[in-house]
Amino acid sequence: MVKPSGARYLMGSAMPKECDTSPLLVTTSWDDGHPADLRVADLLAKHEASGTFYIPNMNAEGRPVMQRTEIRRLGEHQFRHVEIGGHTRDHVSLTELAPDAAAQQLISNKQWLEDLLGREVIGFAYVRGHHNRTVRRLVRDAGFRYARTVTNLSDAAGPDCYQIPTTMQFFPHTDNIYIRNYLSGGHSLRRLALLRAVLGKRGLQDRLYRAAELCLRRGGCFHIWGHPWELNEYDLWDELDRLLAHLRHLHAQFVTNGAFWTHASAPATPELVP
Numbered sequence: 001m002v003k004p005s006g007a008r009y010l011m012g013s014a015m016p017k018e019c020d021t022s023p024l025l026v027t028t029s030w031d032d033g034h035p036a037d038l039r040v041a042d043l044l045a046k047h048e049a050s051g052t053f054y055i056p057n058m059n060a061e062g063r064p065v066m067q068r069t070e071i072r073r074l075g076e077h078q079f080r081h082v083e084i085g086g087h088t089r090d091h092v093s094l095t096e097l098a099p100d101a102a103a104q105q106l107i108s109n110k111q112w113l114e115d116l117l118g119r120e121v122i123g124f125a126y127v128r129g130h131h132n133r134t135v136r137r138l139v140r141d142a143g144f145r146y147a148r149t150v151t152n153l154s155d156a157a158g159p160d161c162y163q164i165p166t167t168m169q170f171f172p173h174t175d176n177i178y179i180r181n182y183l184s185g186g187h188s189l190r191r192l193a194l195l196r197a198v199l200g201k202r203g204l205q206d207r208l209y210r211a212a213e214l215c216l217r218r219g220g221c222f223h224i225w226g227h228p229w230e231l232n233e234y235d236l237w238d239e240l241d242r243l244l245a246h247l248r249h250l251h252a253q254f255v256t257n258g259a260f261w262t263h264a265s266a267p268a269t270p271e272l273v274p
């Protein structure tokens with residue numbers, strides 16, 4: 001689906017001049033439904049930030065997924081700041097399945113989450129970022145209204161609501177990973193400037209700060225995504241706490257992924273729903 005022509009906010013070169021003075025728009029997203037999601041939600045609430053959590057029913061790779069009561073608690077806890085999206089039934093790459101099996105993964109996951117939460121689930125994140133034209137059509141046909149990729153180094157929603165990019169993964173990647181992500185995500189001067197900004201610093205925190213400040217200067221959106229289980233494995237909790245405090249210091253306006261897309265795809269409006 002192509003963004004309506006009225007959507008000029010957050011679209012790179014078409015940025016209206018008044019956005020030069022806009023606050024930094026920040027959205028965060030967290031994959032896999034690990035029990036550590038609840039700790040991320042608490043940290044987000046501490047900083048009055050928002051998060052979108054993409055949750056599978058189970059994880060075929062063996063990683064734990066929250067119990068039903070925990071997912072319900074996440075959905076209700078700080079509801080204003082939390083959105084829950086789909087991530088397939090079994091946490092599987094949809095490009096490796098026949099279309100019927102892929103559709104079943106999507107529909108089962110969406111219905112299961114909606115029954116659990118008692119509300120519509122509109123967002124989806126591709127497992128391992130894998131998608132193609134058939135998968136994107138299946139995601140749309142299942143009733144999801146947008147889908148997030150793992151393409152980094154973007155400060156905009158992009159033109160396709162089933163290929164929403166991000167700015168950075170909350171993970172201390174090597175330079176090579178950033179360069180490979182840049183090359184696979186498509187060349188643009190705006191992405192290249194973000195790549196240079198990230199590679200010009202050392203360490204996750206300095207790279208995140210530099211990228212956020214560049215997004216702020218350009219009137220773009222800063223979209224961080226990550227795996228809460230990696231925050232445990234790599235002991236990144238203090239760094240996330242500091243990043244959220246820093247974004248507050250920059251007077252960031254936090255929105256969920258769904259609100260981000262709604263904002264980016266609608267004619268400019270003065271108010272955002274967190």
Ligand SMILES: [Zn+2]
Binds near residue numbers: 031127
């Ligand atoms: Zn995943």
